[in-house]
Amino acid sequence: MEYRRRNNSDTWHFCRNCSNWPTSDYKVRQSKPTTGELDNECRSKEANGNCR
Numbered sequence: 001m002e003y004r005r006r007n008n009s010d011t012w013h014f015c016r017n018c019s020n021w022p023t024s025d026y027k028v029r030q031s032k033p034t035t036g037e038l039d040n041e042c043r044s045k046e047a048n049g050n051c052r
């Protein structure tokens with residue numbers, strides 16, 4: 001799973017279908033981030049089995 005965070009944000013996204021999925025100017029991690037926060041929309045999608 002890939003985690004992305006905008007350079008000016010502390011919020012990590014991990015669903016490609018998130019409406020806020022960063023597509024430019026972002027940092028990437030391949031493992032669960034240990035700093036910052038996980039995006040609420042991504043978490044909600046995951047909980048609903050709707051995270052792609």
Ligand SMILES: [Zn+2]
Nearest residue numbers: 013018039042
């Ligand atoms: Zn997100």
